[in-house]
Amino acid sequence: MIKDTSAQDVQVKAPINYKKYAIITAVIFIAASTIAYIFLTSHSAKSSISRSKIQVAKVHVKALIRDIAASGKIVAANAPKIYSPERGFIDLKVKAGDTVKQGGTLALLQSPELTNELKQQESVLKRLQGEQQRQHLQARRxxxxxxxxxxxxxxxxxxxxxxxxxxxxxxxxxxxxxxDLEKAVDDLSRAKLSYKHAQQEVLLAKDTLAFELQAAKSDVTRQQLIVDDLIRKVSNLSIKATVTGIVGNLLVQQKAAVTQSQPLMTLVDLSNFEAELQVPESYANELGLGMEVELKLGNETVMGNLSAISPEVNNREVTARVRFDGVSNNIRQNQRLTARILLDNRQDIMQVKRGAFMQQGGIVAYKVQGNIAKRIPITIGATSINAVELLSGVKENDEIIISSYSDFKQADTILLN
Known part of the structure; x- marks a missing residue:
């Protein structure tokens, strides 16, 4: 009787799978390396931050346009103010917003004193003219x-x-x-002497008469000038528009009593506009007449030139005027705008995009190398609205963090997650 087949079995060894062991070894090595790298970097970096919270920019070498950002408004290039020529009572013929033409009547000024003075001086002129005519008759006589x-x-x-x-x-x-002969000779000498004296008296009298006539003529001329000046003043009581445009503001009330040289109203010439910009005081010394300015008027961009710079500083700002060609019929007085004043155009400048890192004073930056950002000293030069010149500390194609460093706590190295 046969119990089982164990006597017939032969033990066979299974073949070794070397490929499987190689893969497992490689995975273990990579995992160990990664853990070691993370361990080392986490110990060398004093802080860490997410990449999504920072902004990185590359250093480039290209042209740098130095510019200044400014805001302002559209103003009329010619906006004269009308003043009262004399004392009196004003009779306004226009209202604020009315359209006027050059030479049109804006107001009438009633000045009884001036009108009365004109009549008095005209009376004096007629009297002097009469005196002059009397002098002529007297001179003829x-x-x-x-x-x-x-x-x-x-x-x-x-x-x-x-x-x-x-x-x-x-x-x-x-x-x-x-x-008798001697008497005749004496009579002849006496006659000659009388004739000579008569000639001299006639010449002297004629000179005297000419002088008196000239004095009378001068009095009349002087009085005529006084009357002409008063006539001019009276004619100026009808106040005319100096430009074609609209009435801006009325500065007095109807039938009000006004004094000489008192402002009455403002006119706005709508045929010519300029831009009035407010520039920070720190840039005042860099401004110059004739500099190009890029103006943003709604959806339109136009170029202009600085035409005037105020010598005064108000609220830490300097007022500048920009002259430009009108580009649209939709341009309006006091329309708001933004501008870019072009200070300089320099070629082959190492630069980086401008960012909040400038809050550190422009003396340090964080240079990005892989997952590590290292704090390095830098030196900046010229700045513009969009870029900053870098003089030292970096080279072309380097990457630095341009966002704020307030969360970095002045750490020497930062781990970027």
């Missing part, structure tokens, strides 16, 4: 008298010369005595 005197002296001289010739002939024929 005196000239006639002087000419008569001169003519009589001439007749007497002719008579004396004739008597002298008769006496000379008579003395030769012994018809008269020597005394």
């Amino acid at each position: 005196q000239t006639l008298t002087l000419n008569k005197t001169l003519d009589m002296a001439q007749v007497e001289l002719n008579a004396a010369e004739r008597e002298n010739r008769r006496a000379q002939l008579s003395i030769q024929k012994h018809l008269i005595s020597q005394i």
